[in-house]
Amino acid sequence: MNINPVILSIPIYFLLIGVELIIQHFQHRKIYRLNDALTNMSCGITQQITGAFLKVLTVTTYQLVYENFALFNVPVTWYTFILIWLGVDLCYYWAHRMSHEINLFWGGHVVHHQSEDYNFSVALRQGSFQVFWTFFFYLPLAIIGVDTLTFVLVAAINTVYQFWIHTETIGKLGWFEYVFNTPSHHRVHHGRDPKYIDKNHGGTFIIWDRLFGTFQEEEERPTYGITKPVNTWNPIKANLQHYVDMAGQLKKVRSLGDGLRIMFNKPGWLPDYLGGYQGVPDVDKSAYRKFNLHPPSAFSAYLIFQYLFVLGGTSFFMFNQGNFSIMEKSLIAVTIVVSIIILGGIIEMREWAFATERIRQLIQPLLAYFLTYSLIPVYILGVVGIASLIWMYKIRTPTSKPDQTINA
Structure with a gap:
């Protein structure tokens, strides 16, 4: 029996999705589109399936570092649990931030941002390759002396917390927003508007963004999605498209250095002879339309x-x-x-x-x-x-x- 909190929370996830659907009905709002929601589920299923194999690699690596390089043995008490949670979230912040700021890493995370809607089903939409680029950010916790079981548990709880912040049905929450990540903060994170790009990377806590200069208050309603929409309901294409595009760019470079810069600079960077940096375009909200191909x-x-x-x-x-x-x-x-x-x-x-x-x-x-x-x-x-x-x-x-x- 799998006791992973993420897996155990699946019934709660779908209960909350049901609540949002009820709100959609009574408020006459278009919160969900069937094609988008089903694709979100598809990407989530794909990530969970591949994760069943990849987790062996990541957890084993963490355990090996803990066994061979741990400087201390952190006991688990109520107060160290809180400190561990803060530590896990700080590592998450940097893993998440670098997933936005390094093109190669962005290919694993972009899947989560592809939806042009914003509802609880978007929380299920995760990239299958993201774990490759993020797991090593947590290894300092193993060196400090956080045992593997405690780390896995707290990291899972940190993931579960982030489900409820994927909604437009909850407004701003007053004092709570100074410390914790909230739906308002995370709506900003999913916005493709230039002012919202690469902001609010925290998982449970927003304090890291305030501390490291990546915080942005929600002002006008964000336009959700990515600057180059993937325009498909195929979960495999959704996971691979960024890497396919990157491979096409790498074929055109004139030097190894430019190839490495494409991979490790910010998404959008290109050498001058390929057009130079592709900045974040403004969103013309009067002309913007969502990709909405669906069957009869x-x-x-x-x-x-x-x-x-x-x-x-x-x-x-x-x-x-x-x-x-x-x-x-x-x-x-x-x-x-x-x-x-x-x-x-x-x-x-x-x-x-x-x-x-x-x-x-x-x-x-x-x-x-x-x-x-x-x-x-x-x-x-x-x-x-x-x-x-x-x-x-x-x-x-x-x-x-x-x-x-x-x-x-």
């Missing part, structure tokens, strides 16, 4: 059902991953990731997605049956698969076209 409404219920089914499978995997062999874990991971790629293709009404979805519905029930050690009766999985095939046959027509309505 008849597909919405089907997509919601399939995403919930995949989410259930992911949760089962995360809670029970210790029971699987490495081959079983790999097969489950591939199955889940392929599923959300196909579903993302259906949102975009790609022809290949409909063909592969039918194949997925034939294979997935058998895989789920064997990989869950028959905990789920095969007839239930079979009914789900057959019902899904019939459902898709009923709603799929040759003339179906994606709805390209764009909402500001």
Whole structure:
């Protein structure tokens, strides 16, 4: 059983998303768009699946540093727990800040900023490669003497705290905002307006931004997203697009030095012969429109059902991953990731997605049956698969076209 607070908090996350949806209904506000919210979930699922493998590397590295280089042994009491939390958040601040200020690192973090909405589902949208560029920022805690279990626990709590700050339904919170990160502060962080870029990097606490000069008060409502929108509902493309663009730039450089500067300078830096630094453009709010490609409404219920089914499978995997062999874990991971790629293709009404979805519905029930050690009766999985095939046959027509309505 996985006792990671991030995993244990999943039901609370979706309860809060439900609360936001109720608020959306009664306030007649457009807080959520189905295509964007499902893609946020897809990116979160992908990050959790890859994290199940990468965490072995990061936690093992931390443990090795702790065992061989720890200067002290920090006891865990109520007051040292608070100090450790401050230490974890300070390390998070610098890891997060450098993820914005170093182009290579930004490729791992950019996924979290791609959504052009701002709601609780955005908190689930995380980059699968971010851990590569951030885990070593926490190693000073191992050298100080914070044991691995305590570090993992506090880091998870720090992550859980940050879920509730991804909302527009909570305003400013008075004195609380002088010390803690809040929805108002974090809305600024997700803004693509020039005045809001690279501000408010703290996790739990905002004191680091005030101390190190990266604090910005929320003034006018931010425009959310990134300066170069990714314009896709495919979670794999969302994770890779920045690196694809960077590779294209690196092919054009005339020296190794310029290549390294592209990788380790701020995002947007280019040598003069490639156009020079690409600054943050102003946002013309009167002309700005969100990317909003989505399928006809008849597909919405089907997509919601399939995403919930995949989410259930992911949760089962995360809670029970210790029971699987490495081959079983790999097969489950591939199955889940392929599923959300196909579903993302259906949102975009790609022809290949409909063909592969039918194949997925034939294979997935058998895989789920064997990989869950028959905990789920095969007839239930079979009914789900057959019902899904019939459902898709009923709603799929040759003339179906994606709805390209764009909402500001």
